[in-house]
Amino acid sequence: MNRLFAAAMALGLALSAGVAGADPKRVILPADYDPATYLLYGIHNRPDNGQVRYLYANKVAAEGAKRDAALPNGSVLVMEVYKAKLDTAGQPVVGADGLFQKGDFLQYSVMEKQAGWGADFPATLRNGDWNYTVYTPDKVNKTDTKEEACLACHLPLGKGADYVLSWDELVVKVRGAVPTVTASTAAAGAGDVDRGKALFTRCSNCHTADKTSKHKVGPNLGGVVGRPAGKAPGFAYSTALQGLGASWDEAKLDAWLAGPQKVAAGTKMVFPGFAQGQDRADLIAYLKTLN
Ligand code: HEC
Numbered sequence: 001m002n003r004l005f006a007a008a009m010a011l012g013l014a015l016s017a018g019v020a021g022a023d024p025k026r027v028i029l030p031a032d033y034d035p036a037t038y039l040l041y042g043i044h045n046r047p048d049n050g051q052v053r054y055l056y057a058n059k060v061a062a063e064g065a066k067r068d069a070a071l072p073n074g075s076v077l078v079m080e081v082y083k084a085k086l087d088t089a090g091q092p093v094v095g096a097d098g099l100f101q102k103g104d105f106l107q108y109s110v111m112e113k114q115a116g117w118g119a120d121f122p123a124t125l126r127n128g129d130w131n132y133t134v135y136t137p138d139k140v141n142k143t144d145t146k147e148e149a150c151l152a153c154h155l156p157l158g159k160g161a162d163y164v165l166s167w168d169e170l171v172v173k174v175r176g177a178v179p180t181v182t183a184s185t186a187a188a189g190a191g192d193v194d195r196g197k198a199l200f201t202r203c204s205n206c207h208t209a210d211k212t213s214k215h216k217v218g219p220n221l222g223g224v225v226g227r228p229a230g231k232a233p234g235f236a237y238s239t240a241l242q243g244l245g246a247s248w249d250e251a252k253l254d255a256w257l258a259g260p261q262k263v264a265a266g267t268k269m270v271f272p273g274f275a276q277g278q279d280r281a282d283l284i285a286y287l288k289t290l291n
């Protein structure tokens with residue numbers, strides 16, 4: 001079989017396979033990947049699935065996040081996923097720093113962005129130019145990774161957060177200070193529940209909304225409106241939130257969503273805040289529907 005014929009065959013096969021060319025093989029866990037030289041910008045306890053996850057950015061991504069609204073080509077984000085170590089009662093062992101202690105190392109989840117890479121995917125699934133894969137702990141690329149599942153879960157973050165679930169944390173980390181909301185507008189009357197629900201994608205990385213769901217990085221928010229702050233059973237709050245002594249009425253939530261650090265200095269909630277009063281009002285309207 002001549003080379004041209006073989007190439008034509010391969011192309012035909014790729015096209016008949018539906019989503020053409022989804023190719024996790026090209027996402028590389030960089031040879032220089034070393035947790036000591038990459039920027040560690042977040043550590044997430046995941047009580048919902050008994051994991052603890054370490055989030056790292058390569059230099060291109062860390063530099064880009066300082067200035068730009070999206071990360072540059074060449075950005076690589078690596079997430080190390082561990083099982084949490086369990087105590088004899090089967091509960092995660094929590095260190096003095098509030099973090100779940102690491103048990104078995106499960107995998108590296110990797111996303112990489114290069115010019116044109118997104119073109120492999122239909123517009124309804126495409127995450128800009130990000131591609132995704134998983135590496136085993138001994139650094140073998142799991143080329144059978146279902147990239148469509150990664151894309152679907154990261155997609156709702158949209159362009160505003162460059163499809164990165166931990167976008168706010170990365171930005172807060174590299175820009176030094178938590179951006180303070182200076183020109184914050186007053187909360188504007190009644191909120192729009194549907195818009196609030198859409199804005200909740202900025203929260204759902206860390207919070208579940210359904211009362212029956214488990215805590216994630218942050219406490220479950222079902223029934224949060226009117227609840228005393230820092231009191232959801234089974235969640236390890238910071239001392240800042242435990243000692244707040246407030247209830248989440250609308251005014252308190254409005255202040256919290258404008259800048260959590262201003263309400264409870266030292267809180268573990270890494271979120272820069274919404275400057276627009278309308279955004280906060282819409283989100284609060286949605287939170288009320290969870291009671
Ligand atoms: C069920 C939804 C879901 C799916 C599916 C998913 N992710 Fe994520 N991903 C998350 C969440 C949530 C985070 C934030 C870290 C955390 O709290 O666990 C995250 C974070 C990441 C990060 C760190 C950067 C960021 O966006 O915050 C990488 C890298 C990543 N995921 C790669 C992958 C890869 C590779 C796949 C497919 C194999 C994948 N993800 C599938 C939900 C998902």
Ligand code: HEC
Nearest residue numbers: 202203206217218219229230232237238241267268269271
């Ligand atoms: C990066 C993860 C993260 C994101 C994103 C995030 N939160 Fe949080 N949130 C937390 C953590 C962690 C806490 C616990 C804070 C502490 O203990 O200091 C928390 C606490 C809260 C509380 C207090 C709950 C209680 O029981 O006292 C509310 C309300 C809240 N978050 C709402 C939101 C909303 C609404 C959003 C989206 C706009 C959001 N959070 C985004 C991590 C996050």
